[in-house]
Amino acid sequence: MENAIEVTDLTKHYSNVTAVDGVTFGVARGEFYGLLGPNGAGKTTTIRMLTGLTEPSSGTAKVAGRDCTREALAVKQRIGVVSEVSNLYNEMSAWDNLMFIGELYGVNKLTRETRAKQLLEAFQLHDRRNDHLLGYSKGMKRRVRIAAALLHRPEVLFLDEPTSGLDVQSSRLIRSIIGELNGEGVTVFLTTHYIDEADQLCDRIAIIRQGKIVVESSPEKLKTSLQGERVVEVAFDRDALNLENLLRSRLDIRDIAKRGTKYEMHVSDAGNTIAEVAQLARQNGLKIVSLNTKEPSLEDVFVRYTGLDAVQVERMEFLRAVKGGDQHG
């Protein structure tokens, strides 16, 4: 069966910058596919080319069996797109926004009214359907935006940072509905900064860096790709001077980061590391409060392939959360 998305050597140049550099991938029908990468890696440009908003400099992209450049309108009829900004008309109610968008997709009046009612109920907004969006929170607007993208029953759904900066309730509801839709056979293409979200939802993930896909596989396979690597977490009863440097100098560690009161170390030999940590604690009069070992997470995979360290990822997510915090209007 033909893939829902088929991309071959897709490239986009902006004057002297190459935003997307010869990307090739395929997404099977009904698959939940995630594209992860730091800011400016080429995620949004890729989505814009796949949704017919930007013409590629070279290469081809087919979505739902149609060429994104030559048959852009046919592609748009078969896809739903939710961009990072909730670009709906604030001067109109949720209901009027959905009716208008339904008209643009050629959905007849009875069908769009039935579907709009169902979608607004699913997104818990039916009671506020006649309120102007100006009074909606960011989470509510995003829910209407996703409902609008689903009104014409798309074969492929493109989601660009769908839960970015949203409250927990909205994020959970959105994830749950997207998961259900995918279960019903809708192909989903997701870009997100929330690595846990991608881990939880995606069948397959590609990591893009500087316009190139550096790795692509299922979340589980990606995690096991860091073969032999383990994560050791240790917390002491107090902080000693230069403890991080001390750990770094004594142990064979690939990476170390302090998270709250814990030190997280990426090592190749967990047993030896634990023995060394115990010895170091004894020598420095420290008491180990907790000691854990765990498998590398998807975030570790992301860090490894994008070249960002864990602190940078945390800072990036924190800044995004603060910047995009839930707000009215």
Add this chain to the structure above:
Amino acid sequence: MADTYSNRSGKSIYAAMSKAVSIAKKDAKIYYFKPQILGFGILIPAFVYLSFSLGREISSDLLIPGLVGMVSLFGASSVEAISITIERQTETYELLQIAPVSTTTIIFGKSLASSAFGIMLSIITAIGAALLSGGRIANPFLFLVAIVVGAFAFSALGMLFAAAAKDMPTANMSLTALRLPMIFIGGVFIPIQALPFQLRVISYLTPLTYMIDALREAMMVPSIQFTIDLAVLLVWVVVLQAVAVIVLNKNTQF
């Protein structure tokens, strides 16, 4: 085969028209009552006209076409300029781009809304001015035809400026910088024949001149000049819309 093709293209034309009408209804709902429209589309032409006409004796055959032409110019071009720049700034324009709607359909839909606004203002103005001045429009149907075609030309002018400008103030200011001189050389206050030769030549390069001339023709017994005016206005509509589509496509592709 030919029948199937013609049915299909007929259906797609109908679908595109229906989407254009949806865009027009949405624009009317959102933008007709925006303060910017009332300011740039109604108050400015009202003040300009009052400042030039108060205390002067103006005949109804000069007053009615001049006033109607000016109101149409400001009304139709303002809605277009404001709606497209606001939508680009708030990124709601992307909502239209994401949908299965061509740029030509988007522009046509938007020009329907702005032209309808210009047409409504023009009709109200024509009736009001005719009642106040006691003037008589000999051929109301042709007068209406001139209003409709003129409004489409001015809405396309607004669209072109909105497509080229980076934001709303830039679009409105540059549009006003063009609209004001157009009023003085387009026959609103001074008949074209009374203008110096150089200004008369420039006046023949603006759509307002042809609209006002067509309206004056419709107020009397129309001659072949009415058809010429209308043809020139239609050329303006097609050229301005086509250039606006190209510019808008260029400026909204990232």
